Amino acid sequence: MQRIPLSSSRLASAGYDPATKTMEVEMHEGVIQYFDVPEEEFRKFLNAPSQGKHFYYYIEHNYECRKLEMA
Numbered sequence: 001m002q003r004i005p006l007s008s009s010r011l012a013s014a015g016y017d018p019a020t021k022t023m024e025v026e027m028h029e030g031v032i033q034y035f036d037v038p039e040e041e042f043r044k045f046l047n048a049p050s051q052g053k054h055f056y057y058y059i060e061h062n063y064e065c066r067k068l069e070m071a
Contacts, residue, residue, distance in 0.1 A: 016042040034063040
């Protein structure tokens with residue numbers, strides 16, 4: 001998945017696959033995928049004044065996720 005670099009102290013990059021509604025976020029802890037995220041929510045996240053705050057309040061604890069294993 002292509003990820004977009006972010007201007008956030010906590011989040012390095014994020015990407016979205018509209019076919020599967022999967023959002024991928026790269027953090028210092030690794031890459032985490034969030035499932036069944038509406039495309040509109042991903043757009044709101046990208047356009048938020050603080051992507052880190054938007055992520056914490058609206059995405060991080062509201063969608064099923066899994067951490068990707070790093071090779």
